[in-house]
Amino acid sequence: MLVAGQGPVEENARNLGFKHVVTIEALRKAYPLLDMVDQSRRPKELPPPTTGFPTIEGVVLFGEPVRWETSLQLIIDVLLSNGNPGADPEGIPYPHLPVLACNMDLLWMAEAKMPRFGHGTFLLCLENIYKKVTGRELKYEALIGKPSTVTYHYAEYLIKEQAEKHGWKAPIRRLYAIGDNPMSDVYGANLYNNYLKSAQQNQVEAGVKRIPQAANPQTEDRLAVESCESILVCTGVYRHNADVSRKLEECNTETVFHGHRDFCFDPSLVEASYVVQDVNEAVQLAFEKENWS
Numbered sequence: 559m560l561v562a563g564q565g566p567v568e569e570n571a572r573n574l575g576f577k578h579v580v581t582i583e584a585l586r587k588a589y590p591l592l593d594m595v596d597q598s599r600r601p602k603e604l605p606p607p608t609t610g611f612p613t614i615e616g617v618v619l620f621g622e623p624v625r626w627e628t629s630l631q632l633i634i635d636v637l638l639s640n641g642n643p644g645a646d647p648e649g650i651p652y653p654h655l656p657v658l659a660c661n662m663d664l665l666w667m668a669e670a671k672m673p674r675f676g677h678g679t680f681l682l683c684l685e686n687i688y689k690k691v692t693g694r695e696l697k698y699e700a701l702i703g704k705p706s707t708v709t710y711h712y713a714e715y716l717i718k719e720q721a722e723k724h725g726w727k728a729p730i731r732r733l734y735a736i737g738d739n740p741m742s743d744v745y746g747a748n749l750y751n752n753y754l755k756s757a758q759q760n761q762v763e764a765g766v767k768r769i770p771q772a773a774n775p776q777t778e779d780r781l782a783v784e785s786c787e788s789i790l791v792c793t794g795v796y797r798h799n800a801d802v803s804r805k806l807e808e809c810n811t812e813t814v815f816h817g818h819r820d821f822c823f824d825p826s827l828v829e830a831s832y833v834v835q836d837v838n839e840a841v842q843l844a845f846e847k848e849n850w851s
Contacts, residue, residue: 560585560636562629563620563677571618580614582629585636589644592635595627607644614641616656616699619684622677630684637688637696650692656699663704663742664816667794678742678818685819701820705746705827707753710735714783729782732848736840738794740828741816747788748827754783787847789840790830 559576561567571579586593588611590601614636623629635643640651659681665673688696703709714733721730735750737743790796815823834840844850 559616559618560614560633561618561620562623562633564622564624565620567620570620576618578612580612582623582632585614585632585643586628592632592643593628595631596625611644614643614655616658619657619659619677619681621661622675622680626680626683629680630687633684634687634691638691650694652692652694653697657696658700658702659698661703662701662706662818663739664818665739665795667738673795678816681818698820701818704737704739704742705749705817705821707746707750710746710750710753710786714786731782731784733783733786734789734840734844734847735786736789736791736837738791738796740790740796740830744788744790744830745817745821745827747786748829748831751786751788752827754786758784787831789843790833791836791840792833793836 559571559578560580560582561571561576562582568579568581588608590605594600617633617636619633632643637654637657638650639645639647641655659677661677662681663676664678664682666676668674685696688694710733713735714730717733718730733750735743735747737747817823832840832843834843
């Protein structure tokens with residue numbers, strides 16, 4: 559698997575179960591003629607042919623890389639060559655090798671006054687380059703991270719796991735998702751809330767009732783979580799100076815969809831259940847809703 563991003567991407571990939579991992583840097587060193595944008599890194603002499611380098615069978619995109627031009631070029635090379643970027647291509651393979659992508663945020667907030675490019679921006683570049691070169695759509699084996707429901711499902715699993723470790727017996731009924739980005743945090747939380755409602759409805763229609771005497775633990779666990787409420791904070795990507803009491807009317811202020819290409823835009827999904835100033839207020843709000851204050 560070719561892995562891209564920054565930080566310990568090779569270690570992260572192995573922790574996820576991938577046993578044969580190749581980084582962008584390792585690929586660049588194996589095939590130095592592929593990375594030609596930065597003239598200072600171009601080989602001064604023609605290197606000998608690369609031998610023994612494994613065929614790449616898939617691509618995992620963990621997050622935005624440091625050198626975008628290098629990663630974009632080499633990932634495209636791998637897809638166009640069916641995992642053998644040193645060989646002469648005999649045609650463009652399609653469907654291409656499996657691609658898995660994490661962290662789809664177009665923008666994120668740092669110390670600057672305006673949001674910064676996120677991994678979603680890198681994916682946008684990769685998708686458009688691939689389509690421009692091949693005339694076909696880049697396809698993903700899976701999209702992981704907000705606003706994908708699998709991410710919120712995993713968060714629910716971790717919360718239940720923590721509750722079990724603390725010995726809490728009462729089932730968890732409500733989840734609260736706090737975030738600063740309407741297009742990923744809020745959108746994903748509302749999408750998961752819809753998923754929970756739909757699952758409940760399907761179980762009711764199938765005749766599953768919440769009767770402790772009749773239901774087994776697995777059935778009760780599936781029925782436990784009833785909602786996932788989104789809380790939008792104003793200290794990140796989303797900011798406003800108006801009174802937060804007008805939260806529902808002012809939350810959906812963006813008319814341009816910043817979400818990933820493969821997620822259909824539903825304006826109602828970027829409307830947060832609550833808008834507060836910061837994370838502290840969000841936590842206090844959850845405490846009040848649960849009568850913990």
